[in-house]
Amino acid sequence: MQYVSTRGSAPALDFEGVTLAGLASDGGLYIPAEWPRFSEAEIAALAGLPYAQLAARVMQPFVGDSLTPEKLLELCEKAYGRFAHKAVTPLVQLDEQNWLLELFHGPTLAFKDVALQLLGLLFEEFLSRSDARLTIVGATSGDTGSAAIDAVAGRDRVDIFMLHPNGRVSDVQRRQMTTVLSPNVYNIAIDGSFDDAQAMVKRMFGDRAMTDRFRISAVNSINWARLMAQVVYYFAVGVQLGAPHRKIAFSVPTGNFGDVFAGYVAAQMGLPVEKLIVATNVNDILHRALSSGDYSTGTVTPTAAPSMDIQVSSNFERLLFDVGGRDGVALAEQMRGFEATKAMQLTNQQREGAAALFTSARADPDQMTQAIRWAYEECGEVIDPHTAIGLHAARNAGIDPAVPVVTLATAHPAKFRDAVERATGTRPTLPTRIGDLFEREERYAELPGDYDAIAAYVAEHATPNG
Numbered sequence: 001m002q003y004v005s006t007r008g009s010a011p012a013l014d015f016e017g018v019t020l021a022g023l024a025s026d027g028g029l030y031i032p033a034e035w036p037r038f039s040e041a042e043i044a045a046l047a048g049l050p051y052a053q054l055a056a057r058v059m060q061p062f063v064g065d066s067l068t069p070e071k072l073l074e075l076c077e078k079a080y081g082r083f084a085h086k087a088v089t090p091l092v093q094l095d096e097q098n099w100l101l102e103l104f105h106g107p108t109l110a111f112k113d114v115a116l117q118l119l120g121l122l123f124e125e126f127l128s129r130s131d132a133r134l135t136i137v138g139a140t141s142g143d144t145g146s147a148a149i150d151a152v153a154g155r156d157r158v159d160i161f162m163l164h165p166n167g168r169v170s171d172v173q174r175r176q177m178t179t180v181l182s183p184n185v186y187n188i189a190i191d192g193s194f195d196d197a198q199a200m201v202k203r204m205f206g207d208r209a210m211t212d213r214f215r216i217s218a219v220n221s222i223n224w225a226r227l228m229a230q231v232v233y234y235f236a237v238g239v240q241l242g243a244p245h246r247k248i249a250f251s252v253p254t255g256n257f258g259d260v261f262a263g264y265v266a267a268q269m270g271l272p273v274e275k276l277i278v279a280t281n282v283n284d285i286l287h288r289a290l291s292s293g294d295y296s297t298g299t300v301t302p303t304a305a306p307s308m309d310i311q312v313s314s315n316f317e318r319l320l321f322d323v324g325g326r327d328g329v330a331l332a333e334q335m336r337g338f339e340a341t342k343a344m345q346l347t348n349q350q351r352e353g354a355a356a357l358f359t360s361a362r363a364d365p366d367q368m369t370q371a372i373r374w375a376y377e378e379c380g381e382v383i384d385p386h387t388a389i390g391l392h393a394a395r396n397a398g399i400d401p402a403v404p405v406v407t408l409a410t411a412h413p414a415k416f417r418d419a420v421e422r423a424t425g426t427r428p429t430l431p432t433r434i435g436d437l438f439e440r441e442e443r444y445a446e447l448p449g450d451y452d453a454i455a456a457y458v459a460e461h462a463t464p465n466g
């Protein structure tokens with residue numbers, strides 16, 4: 001399998017290459033040169049497989065020759081063996097139409113573990129082949145950071161630098177990052193928003209002074225391998241609910257557009273998807289883009305669902321590329337305009353292509369709270385604020401009552417205890433596997449939201465490649 005950049009000028013790479021590269025050298029994102037397709041019989045044959053086996057089958061076409069099928073299965077078994085639920089991503093029924101797909105049974109209690117546990121193992125495997133070192137630089141609105149740190153802490157050949165917006169992640173989220181004291185882990189709290197942090201990370205990829213000395217890579221969902229690992233659970237739940245013979249809708253609490261783009265990929269591969277509902281909070285650039293074609297950033301409003309407090313959704317570029325005729329030169333031009341003015345208009349082709357599969361909804365804080373309360377009082381399920389935004393969108397999207405709607409439950413409610421307690425009157429307890437989080441020692445640097453200061457810090461602490 002070959003991968004091409006959404007901006008048309010970076011070299012095509014194989015799976016090993018895109019996994020280690022993260023962002024493409026022309027500033028674009030890597031995407032498969034064509035989508036693999038599963039036949040109905042191949043989809044039907046996934047039913048009943050253990051999660052790790054199903055994962056290896058769904059991912060094999062994307063991995064190509066970079067891993068043998070045996071090696072891929074071994075890595076999947078290792079990654080998903082660390083989950084606290086035997087089914088890895090169990091499905092829970094709420095009412096006649098609505099279901100929750102629980103993606104938060106990994107080590108750090110959010111869906112990011114599903115992809116990052118595998119990514120950590122892929123890095124280790126590929127780096128050991130070439131005796132190389134990697135400097136991972138990431139920005140987190142909360143959950144990516146802890147999941148990435150857990151996935152690479154203490155591993156050889158990798159240093160990780162994780163930027164988070166100071167004071168804008170929950171105390172559980174911060175402590176899950178800053179209490180990991182392995183010498184290859186560097187947490188940095190920056191003055192600024194997640195978007196500021198993400199912009200600095202992107203800038204570092206294009207900074208020759210840094211890339212000449214360090215092999216810099218990404219764990220944000222701009223890394224293709226993460227999206228690939230997320231395609232798996234769409235198939236897993238799809239066959240449980242009747243695919244390939246029945247259509248399913250998914251409601252996805254969305255920030256950087258990675259998780260919902262994985263659903264789009266599953267649909268391109270043949271999964272019968274009725275609709276993908278992009279659920280946003282008041283930071284609703286995607287809702288505006290999908291409903292009116294206006295992709296323009298506002299200021300970020302902090303909410304109780306911080307992992308969705310985003311105004312620039314990196315992975316949206318992958319969708320614009322795929323539905324816009326795969327014209328990298330034109331998209332590079334469009335993205336340059338967006339980067340200069342912080343606004344762009346989708347082309348008609350992009351709008352129509354997106355509308356075929358996507359719809360969107362926005363939940364304000366009251367609607368989010370009501371959704372938590374509804375799940376608790378009517379269905380006996382405690383859900384977190386991100387999941388609640390997805391559930392609000394699911395129940396208001398006007399999906400045909402005959403079609404099951406699966407809301408992706410992206411975080412464990414104990415990760416956002418204050419908001420859940422405000423809505424339900426009950427404070428969720430931390431699962432025993434992280435129960436002593438508040439007794440552990442924390443370590444992190446506080447830096448200004450200034451690129452030069454961040455680059456200097458990374459240069460001082462990272463181990464150069466070779």
Ligand SMILES: *Cc1c(COP(=O)(O)O)cnc(C)c1O
Nearest residue numbers: 143255256257258259307410411
């Ligand atoms: C990261 C995250 C999201 C947003 O996912 P994207 O792939 O960035 O769209 C939603 N909910 C939670 C809990 C998250 O951690």
